[in-house]
Amino acid sequence: MDAISFLRQFRVGEYAIFDFAVSFLAVLLIAPLLSKIFKKIGIEIPKYNWLFFVLPIAVITHLIIGRMTPMTINFIDMSGHYLLKIVIAGSFILGFRDIKVKSS
8 A cells, every 4th residue: 555545444434535635735836926017917815715615616617527526426416416516516605705806
């Protein structure tokens, strides 16, 4: 068993804690760069807002590339998993809080 498989065995329900931790850590590390890039095009996004966008961006990305993870499958399932849908929609909405568009 390799190290990644070992780390991914720890789960909350069907979701691997390691996947969440790596995703949030990666966004935390690149948030300053992302905020700086968007600021150059006139959109001011606070660094903490990127943390709210992690789950919605992950679901959208997995849908686009066709990699169906348990969360992606549960999110597009029309017959249930409403708590997951509420959490992701709420994250998406909270991500837009405090974003400012600079007019020229």
